[in-house]
């Protein structure tokens with residue numbers, strides 16, 4: 001009898017031991033994966049979702065297995081074919097329909113933003129994660145998207161991060177020929193938070209300006225600064241540079257980087273598409289004061 005009781009206690013003890021080990025192991029794995037993301041992101045400006053880890057650790061084992069970081073597998077569906085029977089605008093829209101869940105109505109604020117900043121939706125780089133919309137209405141939605149990105153460090157400057165595929169492409173160009181950041185330092189030139197986007201907007205514009213943009217009565221400001229929640233810099237796909245030579249431009253173009261916002265000369269966008277293919281997507285080539293811009297056909 002005593003032996004049986006002892007065996008029972010021992011078995012229970014063993015069960016608890018296994019359970020505790022599992023909990024510790026799972027927690028350690030979570031901490032490690034979270035740490036890796038911090039390393040990959042490496043940007044003080046972009047934080048991982050802390051709630052995810054805390055929430056997982058305090059609940060049962062099944063919820064602990066829930067990954068804190070959205071699976072970084074390529075988000076793009078197989079490349080849709082271009083329909084050359086369509087005019088430029090319709091061809092562009094038909095192509096991006098597979099990447100942008102809701103194509104905004106012409107004349108709406110979102111449509112104006114898509115026309116102005118929507119160039120990256122044609123990317124052919126499957127490692128790029130496109131935003132689910134062209135306008136993030138608040139900091140939280142922006143962060144939710146940003147924490148799902150795989151980030152990489154740009155070798156120019158000290159604190160410049162982009163989506164890894166975009167950073168890698170930039171670093172190849174920068175290795176070919178030195179390309180300094182606009183500020184020479186970093187974070188504001190690269191991926192920005194919603195708050196930074198808002199701060200920059202307020203430097204140049206007001207609520208009144210935003211209203212006029214929404215009504216389609218003001219467009220010039222969009223070549224200077226993006227309205228809050230709409231900047232390509234939120235997507236980790238834009239960088240502000242000090243480019244002065246044709247050789248620098250060539251290196252950038254050859255690595256999928258283009259100027260897509262007319263007259264915003266420091267602003268470069270990662271498209272991940274060879275230059276000769278851009279007209280196929282409907283893009284218009286516009287040369288202003290010797291600088292080539294590739295503009296959406298909207």
Ligand SMILES: [Zn+2]
Pocket residue numbers: 233238239240266267268
């Ligand atoms: Zn910029």
